Amino acid sequence: MSTLAIKDLHVSIETEQGSKEILKGVTLTIKSGEIHAIMGPNGSGKSTLAATIAGHPRYKVTSGTIMLDDVDVLEMSVDERARAGLFLAMQYPVEVPGVTMTNFLRTAKTAIDGEAPKLRTWAKDVRGAMEKLKIDADFANRNVNEGFSGGEKKRVEILQMELFRPKFAVLDETDSGLDIDALRVVSDGVNRAHSENDMGTLLITHYTRILNYITPQFVHVFVDGRVAEQGGPELADELEANGYDRFLAPAQA
């Protein structure tokens, strides 16, 4: 059983107009096996939270803490965080020319486990995981994300999540731009990782659509860099019916 605890997190980015605070005190605790949905309008800081957990250099933590059990995540480099069991499924996965998926997956798995995976079982694991996510076998020979469609990139993110078996996964709008079939395939992958590995999940989404396939125990509504309201799955239903208006009106007043 692990715990990812975010406490009073303040995060800024540097812009041409100077430093701008995006997260203004976020507190969240996720335990193994829990699924938390973070919802909120565009620009509320959802993706900033995801990138900050992963350690993207653009985001500066000005105060607050992120702890993975008793380890200070903010003290770790990007790769150390991944090896400690944190995974970020990116909203816009980048293409890496000249590096094949096969080479990339094996290199990452070796780094995360601290030893090379057994050749025969690993090839089988990769093939099996690709089949379940309906990813064409030929993708293994292609360069990382090169020429993949938006939906293919998202599936490959989930493929990595299933193969690397993280303690906690942050899914940054993985559902955006997916058609209904792809959404189902991706959701199945998340549910598998959740039940097989007891993975804790932070599901960041703009829409409630994906919550038809992945059921969160906790829903947090992000507005203007803070958690404006928390509740159970019924909060998502209410957002589905009423939208974000009731959160935005007082913020603008």
Place this chain on the structure above:
Amino acid sequence: MTNSASADQAEQVAGVEVGEARITIPGMSEEGENLATAHEETEHTHGGLGESTVKAKTGGSRADRTTSLNVADFAVPTGREEEWRFSPLKKLGRVLSDAATQTPVTLKVRNLADGVTRGELAKAQSPRGTVFSAADRAAVVGYSQTAQADYISVAADTELSEPVFLDITGEAAGHRANGHLVLEAGAHSKAVFVMEHRGSADANLNVEVIVRDGADVTVVSLQRWDDDAVHVGQQDAEVGRDAKYKHVSVTLGGEVVRMNSNVRYAAEGAEASMYGLYFADAGQHLEHRSFVDHNSPRNTSNVLYKGALQGQDARTVWVGDVLIRKAAEGTDSYEKNQNLILSDGARADSIPNLEIETGLIEGAGHASSTGRFDENHLFYLMARGIPEKEARQLVVRGFLNEIVQAIGVESIEETVQQDLENELKIAGF
């Protein structure tokens, strides 16, 4: 430190938008009449490092450039000429003089199979000089100072299963060596030629490649000179009807290397590709110029040069000219250059020049980027647990590997990969 300075280019050339996207020509009529040769100057610098310059046309059409086999037609360059302004003329002086060979390079030819003959050609002896015409001072003095050219010919309809290896060795550093090599592939023949330059010399070596109709020819030119070698050379090819030509230039060694690789077409339906890979260390000047002359209709060309630079005053130049002449309807052409700067103190110049004289083409594009590591690539790999050093190694090897794979000769690919590993060790990759 911000060190991402890559930017793919999309530029305007005479109202024609070129770049990653396929060509679109505003207001063009079907006839393609109102499209003049591009002549205006649109030089600009971009990238945050001040290390890269990319320009569109620099004034003066490539079509107007003098080509000749008479030394008198080319003055000794001063450095102000467009084609010489990036080159270290002090160091090149020794190969620009109209001087005889002091110590010749040796040529050892391996794998002379049935249907392949080796001979010599005097200056006016065909096919020598039928394809080659010097485009600068270096090429003309090299041509004129070589009485007997080496000649390798592959008979028509001969398909070679093994490459022909030409080992070219400089025997004396600082000694002038002129040479001319004629490679002829008969109609519907298939051949791979691998020229490998080693040792040291002040080498002025031209190559003339005749690709007859329907032939399939690959020419690989490896520059693995010693540190004190100087090498200038013009490698010209004419590609016959429905023929295929691939030229791969790999430059790793030598103090100054300046290679001109040129292609034009004899007829229609041909395919030409030119690849280049260079790795410049401290003090090296590696310059590559490519010119695709779309002089006839319905041919395709693809040019891709990639470079890496490390160390103080490591210097590379790429100038890629593509000229689509009025007659060249149905042309499809693309050229790209990418440079990866691995340390401070290095400088890469990258200049794609695209001139289009007809609107009736399939496509024409160019792209150029010069910069440090793409931080987004690194972040992605590191976010998957791969340590920074290893992530950098993956990114840089992936970048260079694209050209190595184009060589297509396994034994050569392996040795080039090994050389690249040794180069990368210097910068700690």
